[in-house]
Amino acid sequence: MSAAFAHTTVLLHETVEGVLTRPDGVYVDGTFGRGGHSRLLLSKLGPAGRLIAIDRDPEAVAAAGGIEDPRFTIRHAAFADMADELAALGVNQVDGVMLDLGVSSPQIDNPGRGFSFRFEGPLDMRMDTTRGESAAEFLARASEREITEVIRGYGEERFAAQIAKALVARREGGAPVSTTAELSELVARSVKTREAGQDPATRTFQALRIHVNAELEELQQGLKSALQLLAPGGHLAVISFHSLEDRIVKTFINTHSKQVFDRRAPFAPEKAMPLKSIARVFPSEGEVRANPRSRSAVLRVAERTEAPC
CATH class of the missing domain: 1.10.150.170 (Putative methyltransferase TM0872, insert domain)
Structure with a gap:
């Protein structure tokens, strides 16, 4: 990869630590990009661990070809379709899902992709x-x-x-x-x-x-798929970069984790909720200085409970 199109992974360690629950688990990286999160997670997995990465950008899928690890699989697809992609691999439950939303530095910095007003290029903007x-x-x-x-x-x-x-x-x-x-x-x-x-x-x-790219619709569907796939105790880790994304992630986690008091049945037992919010993390001052593109990032982590969806 040329230096011009290099990518600095945002909230790298925080995201991997947030999603990892057991070394021999099965994990999904729904936004492979250039593989920063995937590579670190692979380094922490045991021999029986497995990582399935997904990306709809053909260039990202090509970059994933450089990972020669039998525990790793890459799929060319949108993460909204992760349930179908995993089903095709015989996987119907996972221990963690991580999503790094938005556009990657190689996409922004490549004039031919048309994502940035800083470079002259065709007005394309498609991730796939x-x-x-x-x-x-x-x-x-x-x-x-x-x-x-x-x-x-x-x-x-x-x-x-x-x-x-x-x-x-x-x-x-x-x-x-x-x-x-x-x-x-x-x-x-x-x-x-x-x-x-x-x-x-x-x-x-x-x-x-x-x-x-229908990004907000993909995010909504992807979060639903992640919740269905996560095993009890599994973690969902999502990095957002602007308020529209973060609002969807926050609302989704809150909706599936917060108890709703029913005034019509005040003595009814509490309804078990399928998610538990466990963390909200921002980049450190040092990370923002080193990588200004991280300044608007927020990582939210939630845990799948025993409750049904």
Whole structure:
């Protein structure tokens, strides 16, 4: 891997320590990326341990080919489909699931992937480049209302309507945006006020990436699959990088771990809940200094209980 596309794993030790419950267990890394979490977890597994990694990025799957360990398996898929992927391997229960959400440094730093406004490149943004609609293709056919809803909903961008209007006007003028630089410049002209220290295109690029990859829908389904797969005592460890992701993870854990008092039956026995929240971890000051991309990360860890789903 070239230095330009190198990846520094966020909350590396904290995540592996959070997910590992027994050395000879079966574990899932639903977002292999460049394998930082997977490699450390493998180093801690016993001879009978097993790690099944999943990633929908073909480049990540290719990188996983460098791991020559009989305890390791890589699958080209979305982690939302982990239950089906594991079933194909004859696995229906695991001791831990870890998810490192969002986009990886190699994806961001490769101009050809179109994830970053910092580099000139095609406006693609697909994590799985073998299927689906690119960001440019979405902007070339979506209505002004659709574009506004995506940028406002997934980017929390105050100027979503102005950006969408400018995108459609350019498209109707015969020059739809097709590169990262074109989109970045258009957004800069449409956004009237700027947040200190943040490029005006940040929220728009985030929104389009989330939409193109259906990231929030995948996360919701992936969390449900993880809960179904986890054995009692197994751990779920999830790293989020922005409020939309973290809100889903937090709500999911809270919903499946907190008791709800039924006023109609005040003396009824407490209902056993399938999850128990056990940790919330942020990067240390040292990690943020060494890797500024970690500054917004939050790791949440939960334990599967004996209660049914």
